Amino acid sequence: MKLATKFIHAGTEPDPTTGAIMTPIYQTSTYLQSAPGVHKGYDYSRAGNPTRTALEEAYAQIENGKYGLAFSSGVAATDAVIKLLEPGDEIIAANDMYGGTYRLFTKIFEKFGLKFHYVNMQDANNIKAHINKKTKLIWTETPTNPLMNVVDIAAVAKIAKKNKILLCVDNTFASPYLQNPLDLGADIVMHSATKYLGGHSDVIQGCLVMNDAALREKLFFIQKSCGAVPGPMDCFLVLRGIKTLHVRMQRHCENGKKIAHFLRNHPKIKTVYWCGFKDHPGYTVAKKQMRDFGGMMSFELKNDSAKEVKRVLSSTKLFSLAESLGGVESLINHPATMTHASIPREERIKNGLSDGLIRLSVGIEDADDLIEDLKKAIR
Numbered sequence: 001m002k003l004a005t006k007f008i009h010a011g012t013e014p015d016p017t018t019g020a021i022m023t024p025i026y027q028t029s030t031y032l033q034s035a036p037g038v039h040k041g042y043d044y045s046r047a048g049n050p051t052r053t054a055l056e057e058a059y060a061q062i063e064n065g066k067y068g069l070a071f072s073s074g075v076a077a078t079d080a081v082i083k084l085l086e087p088g089d090e091i092i093a094a095n096d097m098y099g100g101t102y103r104l105f106t107k108i109f110e111k112f113g114l115k116f117h118y119v120n121m122q123d124a125n126n127i128k129a130h131i132n133k134k135t136k137l138i139w140t141e142t143p144t145n146p147l148m149n150v151v152d153i154a155a156v157a158k159i160a161k162k163n164k165i166l167l168c169v170d171n172t173f174a175s176p177y178l179q180n181p182l183d184l185g186a187d188i189v190m191h192s193a194t195k196y197l198g199g200h201s202d203v204i205q206g207c208l209v210m211n212d213a214a215l216r217e218k219l220f221f222i223q224k225s226c227g228a229v230p231g232p233m234d235c236f237l238v239l240r241g242i243k244t245l246h247v248r249m250q251r252h253c254e255n256g257k258k259i260a261h262f263l264r265n266h267p268k269i270k271t272v273y274w275c276g277f278k279d280h281p282g283y284t285v286a287k288k289q290m291r292d293f294g295g296m297m298s299f300e301l302k303n304d305s306a307k308e309v310k311r312v313l314s315s316t317k318l319f320s321l322a323e324s325l326g327g328v329e330s331l332i333n334h335p336a337t338m339t340h341a342s343i344p345r346e347e348r349i350k351n352g353l354s355d356g357l358i359r360l361s362v363g364i365e366d367a368d369d370l371i372e373d374l375k376k377a378i379r
């Protein structure tokens with residue numbers, strides 16, 4: 001089945017009781033039992049809810065996986081994966097990833113006796129030096145946030161398989177429209193559905209998708225035991241978002257390409273980070289594992305004084321200065337003080353994330369209007 005058809009029909013069956021074409025919002029916490037323990041598959045909404053079931057089925061289908069699990073946020077989904085581990089276990093994580101993931105690892109999980117190694121995964125071979133008997137998980141993200149570095153998922157998966165280590169890929173930036181990590185050998189795909197899957201900046205949610213039934217049972221047990229589940233209304237919103245993922249992503253990609261080239265040709269701009277440029281270090285791998293290059297990018301001004309960076313960030317009218325990404329509307333962001341403020345400055349600079357870096361989430365407005373807006377701000 002082609003992507004457009006899949007995204008529209010994923011998880012959606014007409015409601016068996018009423019024939020409703022759209023999945024009803026089952027706003028209930030509990031369910032009738034005809035005798036103790038005898039029910040129609042649902043007993044309590046932390047463990048399961050029909051709206052969530054429809055969405056979890058959709059998550060599985062859009063990532064070419066067998067099982068989907070929905071969480072109350074992207075970090076809650078990440079949290080569930082780490083809870084598969086035991087004290088003393090070691091994790092190899094990408095050195096350039098979402099700040100909230102880094103914060104969860106360093107500030108919450110290190111104190112429970114887990115050890116994280118942060119590695120530049122643009123060369124998958126860098127992982128090998130950190131593997132030992134205690135290594136249980138490799139965590140990566142590609143393209144990375146916000147520097148748009150690309151990790152070769154198939155190459156990392158090969159190393160993970162050979163050493164019997166679980167591989168989880170945060171696929172938030174690419175979305176399943178651009179890339180499907182399970183097909184490339186990952187064991188788990190994680191999404192912040194808050195971003196492209198929801199697509200309208202109106203919901204916080206996360207998900208995990210996998211193929212292995214035993215792994216699904218473990219993660220389901222964590223999901224219901226820890227309780228970070230989304231409500232039925234939020235599940236409905238993401239189900240609705242997924243139906244237009246294909247057309248939105250098409251436009252994000254078209255606009256992204258136009259704006260990346262506009263920025264690159266701008267005399268006041270020093271560097272543009274976008275993995276669709278042929279001279280981008282990750283271009284070959286991106287071309288191999290992604291269907292297109294998306295609408296996320298970042299750049300540095302030639303004059304990167306704090307004052308000028310701040311001026312540009314507060315001068316755009318169509319690009320709203322805000323955290324998050326992947327919605328229909330364009331956003332501009334300052335990673336150093338906003339999305340990535342939880343990473344210590346020294347660590348951040350070491351990984352190439354400068355104080356002056358500006359990130360764009362290019363929306364699906366008219367590209368010419370967006371370019372006009374940037375022209376007025378960058379002068």
Ligand SMILES: *Cc1c(COP(=O)(O)O)cnc(C)c1O
Pocket residue numbers: 073074075076098100101141145170172173191192193194195204205206
């Ligand atoms: C936003 C984001 C997350 C966290 O998801 P939330 O829904 O905000 O909890 C994780 N990874 C990436 C790449 C993100 O952009």
